[in-house]
Amino acid sequence: MATEVMITGSGIPLPSPGRAGAGALVRHDSTMIQVDAGPATTLRLTEANVDLTQLAGLVITHHHSDHLMGIPDLVLTRWIRNGAHRCPPLPIHCPAGHAVDYVESLFDNLQPDIEARIGLAGFPDRPEVAVHPFEPQESPTVVATFGEVLVESILVEHGGVRPAVAYRFSTPDGVLVVSGDTRACDAVEDLAAGADILVHEVLSSSKLLELGLPHQRVERLGRLHAEAPTLGALAARAGVGQLVLTHLMPAPRGSDDEAELVEAIRAGGYAGRVTVASDLHTARV
Ligand SMILES: [Zn+2]
Numbered sequence: 037m038a039t040e041v042m043i044t045g046s047g048i049p050l051p052s053p054g055r056a057g058a059g060a061l062v063r064h065d066s067t068m069i070q071v072d073a074g075p076a077t078t079l080r081l082t083e084a085n086v087d088l089t090q091l092a093g094l095v096i097t098h099h100h101s102d103h104l105m106g107i108p109d110l111v112l113t114r115w116i117r118n119g120a121h122r123c124p125p126l127p128i129h130c131p132a133g134h135a136v137d138y139v140e141s142l143f144d145n146l147q148p149d150i151e152a153r154i155g156l157a158g159f160p161d162r163p164e165v166a167v168h169p170f171e172p173q174e175s176p177t178v179v180a181t182f183g184e185v186l187v188e189s190i191l192v193e194h195g196g197v198r199p200a201v202a203y204r205f206s207t208p209d210g211v212l213v214v215s216g217d218t219r220a221c222d223a224v225e226d227l228a229a230g231a232d233i234l235v236h237e238v239l240s241s242s243k244l245l246e247l248g249l250p251h252q253r254v255e256r257l258g259r260l261h262a263e264a265p266t267l268g269a270l271a272a273r274a275g276v277g278q279l280v281l282t283h284l285m286p287a288p289r290g291s292d293d294e295a296e297l298v299e300a301i302r303a304g305g306y307a308g309r310v311t312v313a314s315d316l317h318t319a320r321v
């Protein structure tokens with residue numbers, strides 16, 4: 037297997053059928069790194085036959101529930117799945133700030149359940165995470181290495197949500213970038229320069245207005261998220277090999293909506309391959 041990224045959740049905070057909360061799984065040979073874990077991430081990984089005990093680590097983009105709520109499920113299920121074997125702490129890399137507080141207190145409300153499970157099944161250890169906070173920077177900075185996968189991050193622009201970061205994964209096969217939540221910004225353009233794959237969130241203001249969202253709210257969302265034509269222009273300037281759209285705001289209601297979204301990306305000038313992700317969509321370097 038070469039290097040690939042699988043979308044574990046293409047959704048947003050408001051649920052829509054078939055779309056789990058935000059996340060992606062980066063794989064290089066047997067090295068697997070999960071990026072964010074929104075609601076139903078564990079279910080999606082299971083559907084993709086991913087052995088949770090083989091995850092090398094988790095990296096977090098920012099402190100928003102649609103990217104975090106699946107983490108307790110993932111960590112607990114990984115521990116239960118490990119059964120009688122010792123379960124090494126799951127490495128979690130995240131930008132210093134609220135996300136660190138969140139992952140450091142994952143088990144606070146679960147202790148009675150954990151004790152009961154240990155009593156029931158005789159597990160040899162407790163679920164644990166190894167939290168690695170880092171200070172996010174305005175230029176690409178190495179934050180982790182998993183096997184042959186080098187992970188860099190950069191600060192991005194997600195409105196008042198600070199810090200929020202994007203990640204670049206470099207392997208012997210190539211480079212892929214996952215934006216997390218952000219406007220189309222210079223930082224992602226820097227990080228994604230020449231990347232084989234750019235997984236980026238996307239917003240369609242016109243669709244949200246069509247759906248009846250108040251103008252003021254749509255305008256506010258536009259300050260936090262990436263409008264399609266602006267993203268198309270970014271992808272063209274960065275010269276990325278292919279663009280995978282996720283965190284779809286709003287979720288397309290059919291192939292016409294998807295085609296419209298791709299057209300909006302093209303309007304920004306990007307001529308490469310564009311995919312509107314569904315859950316479990318996989319792109320290979
Ligand atoms: Zn989000």
Ligand SMILES: [Zn+2]
Nearest residue numbers: 098100194217
């Ligand atoms: Zn967010």
